[in-house]
Each structure stands twice: as structure tokens, then as C-alpha cells.
Amino acid sequence: MDKNKKYLNIYSELINGIENNKIKANTKLPSENELMKKYNVSRATIRNALELLERNGYIQKIKGKGSFVLDINKLKLPVSGLTSFKELNSCMNAKVKTIVKELDVVQADDYLANRLEIPYNQDVWKVIRVREINDKRIILDKDYFNRKYVDLLTKEICENSIYEYLENQLGLKISFAKKEITVKKATQEDKEYLELEDYEMVVVVRSYVYLEDISLFQYGESRHRPDKFKFVDFARRNKM
Amino acid sequence: MDKNKKYLNIYSELINGIENNKIKANTKLPSENELMKKYNVSRATIRNALELLERNGYIQKIKGKGSFVLDINKLKLPVSGLTSFKELNSCMNAKVKTIVKELDVVQADDYLANRLEIPYNQDVWKVIRVREINDKRIILDKDYFNRKYVDLLTKEICENSIYEYLENQLGLKISFAKKEITVKKATQEDKEYLELEDYEMVVVVRSYVYLEDISLFQYGESRHRPDKFKFVDFARRNKM
DNA sequence: AAGTGGTCTAGACCACTAT
DNA sequence: TAGTGGTCTAGACCACTTC
Numbered sequence: 001m002d003k004n005k006k007y008l009n010i011y012s013e014l015i016n017g018i019e020n021n022k023i024k025a026n027t028k029l030p031s032e033n034e035l036m037k038k039y040n041v042s043r044a045t046i047r048n049a050l051e052l053l054e055r056n057g058y059i060q061k062i063k064g065k066g067s068f069v070l071d072i073n074k075l076k077l078p079v080s081g082l083t084s085f086k087e088l089n090s091c092m093n094a095k096v097k098t099i100v101k102e103l104d105v106v107q108a109d110d111y112l113a114n115r116l117e118i119p120y121n122q123d124v125w126k127v128i129r130v131r132e133i134n135d136k137r138i139i140l141d142k143d144y145f146n147r148k149y150v151d152l153l154t155k156e157i158c159e160n161s162i163y164e165y166l167e168n169q170l171g172l173k174i175s176f177a178k179k180e181i182t183v184k185k186a187t188q189e190d191k192e193y194l195e196l197e198d199y200e201m202v203v204v205v206r207s208y209v210y211l212e213d214i215s216l217f218q219y220g221e222s223r224h225r226p227d228k229f230k231f232v233d234f235a236r237r238n239k240m
Numbered sequence: 241m242d243k244n245k246k247y248l249n250i251y252s253e254l255i256n257g258i259e260n261n262k263i264k265a266n267t268k269l270p271s272e273n274e275l276m277k278k279y280n281v282s283r284a285t286i287r288n289a290l291e292l293l294e295r296n297g298y299i300q301k302i303k304g305k306g307s308f309v310l311d312i313n314k315l316k317l318p319v320s321g322l323t324s325f326k327e328l329n330s331c332m333n334a335k336v337k338t339i340v341k342e343l344d345v346v347q348a349d350d351y352l353a354n355r356l357e358i359p360y361n362q363d364v365w366k367v368i369r370v371r372e373i374n375d376k377r378i379i380l381d382k383d384y385f386n387r388k389y390v391d392l393l394t395k396e397i398c399e400n401s402i403y404e405y406l407e408n409q410l411g412l413k414i415s416f417a418k419k420e421i422t423v424k425k426a427t428q429e430d431k432e433y434l435e436l437e438d439y440e441m442v443v444v445v446r447s448y449v450y451l452e453d454i455s456l457f458q459y460g461e462s463r464h465r466p467d468k469f470k471f472v473d474f475a476r477r478n479k480m
Numbered sequence: 481a482a483g484t485g486g487t488c489t490a491g492a493c494c495a496c497t498a499t
Numbered sequence: 500t501a502g503t504g505g506t507c508t509a510g511a512c513c514a515c516t517t518c
Contacts, residue, residue: 005506031485044506282490497501
């Protein structure tokens, strides 16, 4: 763990304290001055750590007063900020299963070429998965990966976490994503794959995911039964 | 504008360049070293400015390479990050109208006391508004404000922007919000106020909005006709 | 007046990318 | 090897809150 990055170590030490309730919500953190002494680092390092805590909704700094610990139980952040399945379902206690319906290399048609910003006919991984939650088929995930960045995908990888494979095995660095949430009439495909009951609509989450070097490498559509969908967002007011 | 904050001035100068296309997408910004010389400031100041640009999706920094300008047209950020109505509808060219259906001070029942974390029976502003987009009643906004922070609200204020009033007239500093997007069966009230056509469901955006001193001052529900709803999010991968 | 976080300076060394 | 952004230090002054 210890990557010799002092501010990250301090950051995670503070997070641990907050999540284990050793540092209580609505109390003050030690001042930046005190933290400097405690960790024997410069103020900029402390500020780097606190900046991360603030950005991720753990604390709120107030000028002249101090850094206040927010109630994470009340604010319950979207855990990762990027992954679709895990992020969109905070149903931690649910029984979850992934069924791979399709796993192919296809050649980009106009639609895909456009979505992935690649030439027509270029190779693309196509992955269609159904997510079962508590034995009900609730989510249909259709994902497309630029083959240039992903040489191989297997059924096993797709049944577990593709992202874990991409990041930990292939060493791809995912940096940001654009997401779009809309509601659409359910298609024939939705009705086939999902247990939609009487619902006529699905929630569609489209994502465009980029690597660290700004290359677009994935386009995905996550289609949810509306009653089971929930998206939680923590947003800070922009400066200026 | 010049608030003597160098990094904010540099930040907005760079934003202007990007938005007016003087600084082109997919090109590199000058290096931090060059920007230091250009603006005659220290590197930390430049880094403060670039950090803001990166956080807001204008650039992507790549170690060893430089700061690359992202295509804002492709990524189209949620404009403000907090306000409900404007943020959730990027229909900029649409004709928009707000109709105030109800504007009262009420006493918190159990539900509201819970939502706003105030004692039972405490005074709360209740505002119910219908939003017309292109002459169709599309959104029903139900907002509740802790009276402690908002002494007076008028029909005129509610027809324009309540937030503008709170921030610019009352000087309230809004700092962050928790939002939750779900889809629910339309209620009788939804059907009454909105032109739902055949849709049986509405998209519900619940927000809890906090001031700079961490006090919760607003709870709101924004109820949307599903076909007109769209939420766009720009998310960065968390460190660690 | 003392303490807090916000801004800023002027250095330094590092890991990474380019060539 | 030279240039880039990432981390870190040791100062300084400011505006704000608390007393």
C-alpha cells in the first residue's frame, strides 16, 4: 500500500478513521497545523490529503473554523464514480449474478464507429450481459470495447468484473467518463432478456469511458428495470 | 471580477480561451513552466488553476506529456452541478415557463421534519411549481426550505430563480448536495399537474442541499415526464 | 488576539515521456 | 538528455471566526 506518497497515506488513514467511526461525524478534524505536527509533514501535504477528502464528500472545510466530518451514512456516495453495475446498485446485501449472453469481436457499423470514434469496420469487442439481482433479471448491459486496447476477453472475465481485468491485468488506466441517464420505451430485446413485468420502459445509462491518454475505449449501455434503478450523486457547487 | 485571486483569474482566462475556441480541443496547453513565466506567478498558482480546469472536465493532465484540452462539445458538462431545473435540461433553445402552484409556510410533519432534519412543527417554506417546456407541462418541482435560512419568498422569486435570490440577495452560500434519481409510478398529483400523455411513470430527482456551514436547508423533489428527462454526468476515476 | 483555512512564493527532487 | 507533471518543503501574508 505504502507508495511513498505521504498525502495518500494520510488520506487513507483519515478515511479509515471516518469509516470505522473512530473519527465521528459532525466533529472537527485536527487543524492543518496540528496535522502537520502529528504527521511531521508540510502544510501543502496535509492540504493535498484534505482536498481529496473534501472532493470525495468526507469532510467540509470552513474558513476560519476548521474541517468538519460529514455523515457518510447520510450522504452515501456513489462508491467508485465510474463503474456501471456496482455503482448504480448500492444493493450490497443482494444476491448478484452475471450471465453472458454474447461475447464477440464484431466490425464497427456506422453507429458503433460513431460512438467509439473509430473507422468503419474496425474491430470491436461486443459484450452483452444480463445482471440478476435476487434471482430476477434486472439489468441488461451492452458494452463495446475498442479492440485496439483490449486484445482478449473471455466469458470468465465478463462474468466477473471486466474493469478489474482491464485495470489490474492489462494495466489500462481509466481516467474519466461521460454518462447520460435517460428513460426509453423497452425494446423487444429488453423484453426478451429482462423480467420487466408490466413495465413498458427502461432506464438507459449510456457511458463513454476514456483512458488516461484521453483515448475513448468503451461505449456502453446499461438498461435497467425502472423500479430497481437508483443513481446517487454527490455534487459540489463550482467555484465562480 | 478581478478578486485578486490569481489562480481564479488564470482559470477563467483559460476557460474563455477554450470556450471561444481560441484554445483548440485536443491540443496541449503551455506547460506549467511556460504558464508561470507568462503570468509571472509561482508554479503552485498555475497548478491551482489547472486543477480546477481538470476537475471541471476542461483538460486532462498526463504526466510527462502535458495538459490536453478536452472537447467540451463532446463532453457537455452538467452546467452548474447543483441546480435542478437548469441543470437537468440542457434544452437551451427551448421556451421555458414556470408556474407557481403553491407557496406557503407550513409546519413540518413527520416526513418533512425527517427530510430537513428539523424538529416537528418547525416552519418550512413549501413551493410547488410546474415547469413548462415548449408549452408542455413537463416537470413538477416540490421544494421545501428551512424557514430559519429563508425569511421571505414571493411568487415573483419562485417564478424566476429561487437560487439566484438565495445566493445573490440573501447571500446564502450553497456548498454541496446529495441527489438521488429514481423512477416511480406517477401519483394523482403528477397526473393533475403534468401532461403525462400515456406515461405511467415519472423520474424523481430528490435533492438534499447544504450550505457552506453544513446546515441542510432544502429538500426538493423534481418530478419529470420520463421521455423528456436527461441527466448528464462527468465523472473522474477516484485516486486509490 | 489567537487560531483557522485560503492564497502565494521559491525553491527541490521525483517519475514519466519524448528524442 | 531535456522537458513534463507529481510530490514535498519552509516559509509568508491574508480573511475569517472565536474569544
